[in-house]
Amino acid sequence: MDQVVLEVIAAVVGADSAVYKVTEKTFSSLEDNPKNQAPLKLFDNSSTRDSVGTFQILPVMQDRDGNVVMVLTTVNASTTVQRGSFLFWSWSKTSAWMYRAAQQTVLNESVYATVRQSVIKKLGKNAEEFIDDLEI
Template sequence: MLQSDQLDFISSLELPARKPVIATRAAFAAAPTLPGVSFDENTDNGVVVGESAIGLTDSLSEQNSIDVMNCISLMQQGADKKFDKETQRKQWYEFYTKGLATLGWNTTNNASQLYTPRASEFSMDQIALEIIGAVSGGGAFRSIAEKTLNGLQKDQGALNLLENNSASESFGTFQILPCLESSKGQVAMVLNCLEFKKQVRTKRVLFFKFKKTNVTIYRAASQVQLNTNLYARIRNSVEDKLAGGAENFLEQFEI
């Protein structure tokens, strides 16, 4: 893909008035820039970005962690501005994944599909782990996802932020995104999205017991990689697009 095509796409994106907090090296070095967020690449980190909970293991470099957050943040905001995810579910996810592909992620045409849980009663965190395990074969990705969910459950502020960005009384959507970095510095992630219509009148998304008869679930999931060389040439443009963000979009939690 030509760099000019990437830059044109980034320039054309419209973002909502509530822009996400930008993640940059300088921002992580200056605590006032990102309230409540610090960075230590020697530990595992969990970060809520809008409706996504990202699991960043200690294998990820500082730069790769920042790049993951900014990619998710930019495309989530861009898709939110263009489509109503409650009424235009398919269009939202298609725009979101195509945008990530433009930024350098090797996403494929992985459409959202109806998903029927095996159990008659379940919570959405259990469904997320089931899907992540099936896509990745279990192992490291599922383990990171479990740690991310456990950390999220213990941090009410981060959980509230995710659920406030995720749900209405009758609809919910969220992403649990476990990430790894190879010994060669390549970033891999299980890209997944769960969307559900619910008859139970609640804005809870995770850790709430639903009955199979009360929800209709759609899911999309695949294992993807970031072409770091492709992304590096547009990194500054992504950060410029996200600059001047507002609070209440990004929050760190322990995993």
């Protein structure tokens, strides 16, 4: 599944892009580090039900011009046979179907600047509290 996500991202922004490389490194770190078994189990529990899995990955980077670029990547899959974590499993065409899509989004700073203060006001303390509650 991790390779499918990388293929989708590469189709949108290219395999040489920073977004692709960061996503690839993240997957490699998750798969190769035994300390990540708990986060992978949490991922599996929240992304799969029975034989169906669905998830989104939103890697974000800055482009050369300083714009924030996000690649919204989504995968839905169903399989009759699954081995291992949903993110790191293999399948055959006879035992699975898959939907995948991605869209690149660029934050236009000049447009966002016109509403920035309204967004900050509307979020209030919620944004800070959300970030403070994250376990990193």
